[in-house]
Amino acid sequence: MSGTDYSYDEQGQFFPIFILTVVGIVTIPLTYSVLKPSSDPGATAPRIKSDYRPEHADLIDTQRKAQRRKDRRLKRIITVVAGWAIMAFMAYLIVVTARTIPKIWNPYDILGISDSASEREIKSHYRKLSLKFHPDKIRPDPAKNQTLESLNDYYVELTKAYKALTDEEIRNNFIQFGHPDGKQSFSIGIALPKFIITDGNGKYVILVYAALLGVLLPYLVGSWWYGTQRMSKEKVLIESANNLFREYDEAITEGGIISALSTGVEFQQSLKGEKAESGLGKLESRILAEGTASTHAGGLSAKDVMKLEDLDGGVRRKALALLWAYLGRVDLDDPALDQAKLEAAPIAHALNSSFTAIALAFGTTAPILASYLTAQNLMQAIPPGASPLLQLPHFTPAIAKAVEGDSKTHLTLQQYMDLPESYRKRLSVGKGLLTEPQYQTAVKVARQLPRLQVEKGFFKVTGEKFIIPSSLVSMVVKGRFIPPGSENVPEINELDLEDIDPEEDDLDAILGRPKKAGKGQKQPADDKPVQPPLAYAPYFTRDYSPRWHVFLTDSKQGKIAVPPFTFTTFDKPIYDENGKPTFNMQTLKAQFQAPPQAGHYTFVMHLICDSYIGFDTKMEVTLVVEDASKADEFEAEDDISEPDEDSLAGQMHALKTGAPPPAKKKKKPVDEESSEEESNTEEEVDDTSETDTDTDEE
Incomplete structure (x- = not known):
């Protein structure tokens, strides 16, 4: 039985290759994750220009910088740099280290003859x-560094090679085992120098391998797996999502959602130990103090106050109090409390996304709308039901109340900016109100906010004249970005309100995908998606790209009919190079399956921006589903005609009938208006099928 030989890497020619491979397996994927473009839409988005600095701006800037450092993944970058440095050093060692290439035993090479030589x-x-x-x-030649032993070994090799080619038994050994002496010992190569294994160091090597393979690797895999299992799709803890699920109620209001968000387990990480009780009394006294434009400074209703007081002390009660302090922009006169107040908002915003997903699963309209409004409140640091004017710089509840006067309803930003300039300025500037510079800053910001005004909404089936049961319907929304206070807004070009079907072979356009540039070609600038400016939210400590949600509801049942389609980019520029609005007509499309029966279906279409208050659109739209037989009759009349005389079909007709085919009838030209009918047919006398484009802005 043959033994086993161990060959060590004394010359260091394999050890660098081993290290290079192991480090490369880790470094290359990490490099890709660091260098790949960010999936966050706000990474490259423009910003709304303003020099406004809110209260505690230093704390807000500190948290934003900390978040940017976290997003840059500094530890990962350092690991990548170190990995490439190690790989470069190993590559250098591989290049400069002398290598001994083992040779396969070959009797022809040893004898110095060709493989085709005869036995003679x-x-x-x-x-x-x-x-x-x-x-x-022969005698050894010292000049050639020869010894008697080396000459004897060489002669033995010559003899073995000769016998391997002439002696039958030795030749069989060579053919079967590759060596004249028969089966050789099994050799194991160790890619480590011998001194590391021997001289009592072997136990340390075993410990290193045990730590790497038995401890570190299982820990990393387990951490990754546990992390994926404990987080929901909305990036919140599963335990927090379960708590929000238990808090869900079909009659829940915005204040109820804010209370539900305080159940998030994430708050326990930021309010550990003594932080849960520290300053709670002072915090509650500040938010429950009398407010300027509301009963309480924090903007709580009587029901919200009861929910807060019903909670026992601890993390949840303090988290809820911090949220109301943030929404009411209450100065807590304590740096630690003010910092905790600002930290609570991004946590609550993420939890609210999870609550929205839960509400969508239930499908009831009211909680879904409340969750979107809560997202707006958290983004703008405005309590539920407060004035939308608080979104403008320097506006306080007292100033907003003075501007609105005795009105029972709040002014939206667009209503405020639509006021005559002199009258608006008289309402806003003066003693106890805004100064002239503050007023100009507020107006400047208002004229940059991306308010999407819906101009038309309708349904269609691509390439078809009618919508039939169970067909794939496109809901098309046409709108323009018209910031509040915009001047010289151009008239609508009716052609921009049309939706022209793509070519039949343009699969990307039919499926709504962006066109891909050909090989070696650059993506056309017109085809690149356009990002809106980052949300103007001076109190929110994260950069956030606004999202627009379009969905249909059934007002009679109070249920979602078509789930939300979310849009973060648009197909045409929103602002020009000078920052002025372009008023380009934007197109939003959402596809869903038509009802299984023909008829007229009236829905309420909602377009909601999750970052600004008062920019939402609510309008009635009617989906007309025609019977499939009507569509078949139309296609038969439109497509079937007699064959032309010079066509193959015409010649076949002449052979069968003995008479030339009649001349092909020209199709009656279709009026451009009626060809754009889609789902809105004009056959109804009362025009009930036409989409109602009057918007009721919430």
């Missing part, structure tokens, strides 16, 4: 070498 030629050649290198005939 082999014997003749061996006889000559034997006479020359026989130990009795």
